[in-house]
Amino acid sequence: MFKAKAQDDYVQVDQVDWQDFPEDFHSGGVKWKLLHVSPEMAFWTVLFYCPKGSVLQPHIHHGPAEGWIFDGAIQVRGGPEVGGVLGIKDGFIYEAAGAEHDETVMREDTTFVLQMIGPLSWVKKDGSHVIQSWETAQELWEQQTQKQAA
Amino acid sequence: MFKAKAQDDYVQVDQVDWQDFPEDFHSGGVKWKLLHVSPEMAFWTVLFYCPKGSVLQPHIHHGPAEGWIFDGAIQVRGGPEVGGVLGIKDGFIYEAAGAEHDETVMREDTTFVLQMIGPLSWVKKDGSHVIQSWETAQELWEQQTQKQAA
């Protein structure tokens, strides 16, 4: 039964190449880096780069998420015109478990990191729903980075 | 910004009435009691009563789950014939985040409690998929217990 401690980790993020974030989940050329997964608790931490005008599809956060905006302008929860926030440089974000987000639009080139607990439900561009978890995220990342390495 | 501690709780479970678990998620008359939700982390704790021969529909645990079997015989992960376990009285269960379960069959009247973190994805009897979270569980429970109270 004995179980070992989890492993500490360190990622020099600027030395990790960007990969394409799935087209199903956005328009406008969003890139991502998967920084960490915690399989036991279903944590996953992602750095996003979203060009000006890019749009993330509607989604639900099934667990809490914490994030940091490094640069740019992102319409958090629809933006200030509809009760949300315009997230900019040095903005800390907390999304509650169960948060439902409509399309998320970038008003500038935006870079932010997000630690998510549990899966996202995405509404794809064809209207169907799909779940993205630490596990499918990791599978995609492995596939993308191996392909690149090959 | 100040946030208060969460509230302690105590439920005398044998004084809580059973409610019908949704037909979409099972056949055979499964009952449930919702004991606790933790909205911040998407925890929810459920007591199930599953008559002999009842079947839970296929589902995915998107976060870890811990459970205790009080009585009965439940084919955990398909049962021992396919690499799973026959869970009986005084059985402790741990399901990992991402665990995919096919139909779960009861060989005897079975009572067990399950603490789940994050949502379940269910395959309904019509083949479609639906997510059950602490939040939809709570909404259903409120509706069922108020209806009963009325």
Added chain:
Amino acid sequence: MFKAKAQDDYVQVDQVDWQDFPEDFHSGGVKWKLLHVSPEMAFWTVLFYCPKGSVLQPHIHHGPAEGWIFDGAIQVRGGPEVGGVLGIKDGFIYEAAGAEHDETVMREDTTFVLQMIGPLSWVKKDGSHVIQSWETAQELWEQQTQKQAA
């Protein structure tokens, strides 16, 4: 970086022998069984057997705890005389992160299971403080069960 899913588990608890819970943390012959640890999140799940008249030392729950009382009578949060509860058979307990408990007295032979997240701080009988975590709990359990196996 690839990380595997956590392992599912099943423990037939009535086939696990009781071990002595540390004298520093109680008086009156409390026994325990360590059922599960989740190193990544610092979860640990313990079954306790506390004879009538036994007393758990004062302690702080640094994370939330959920429990189930199988039998007996335990003065939860000091008992009903001081605003707490007398926990009995079929009682479900939720303790919030940060809950501080004074001495916990058993009015009957009491068996309960407790899933704890994060460590406990105990006040030992000599007045000093010590932390018990999933890790020190696991170390003690390994030591006790190996000793028994030898």
Added chain:
Amino acid sequence: MFKAKAQDDYVQVDQVDWQDFPEDFHSGGVKWKLLHVSPEMAFWTVLFYCPKGSVLQPHIHHGPAEGWIFDGAIQVRGGPEVGGVLGIKDGFIYEAAGAEHDETVMREDTTFVLQMIGPLSWVKKDGSHVIQSWETAQELWEQQTQKQAA
């Protein structure tokens, strides 16, 4: 029993004033900003500013921690000379539950954010041990920011 969703949040961090991090836990003028607490799960998220030559006292992380280094040079887990890492700009850190850190030295002015789950145990400069939790952190932050507001 009904419980509401947790609240979303957004903090424009550059508009929050730095406060002094407790002298007991460091030398050299470390400052902090408390960005978020999640009482239910004992999460707390802190931005640190540590001048060159400052030293954080030895401590234990009782739950996992994730962090991001914005600038500087921090000897993570003792630094590369003893098997650790020199954390620099764009470094992502993951500390496992139970990680024990000796003195943490800053080789340059260093700014980093850390999301911690569960409490820290600090060894104070007088050799005694003390626990810092989301709750004591929040109490200190309230006291410091109210004092400033007065």
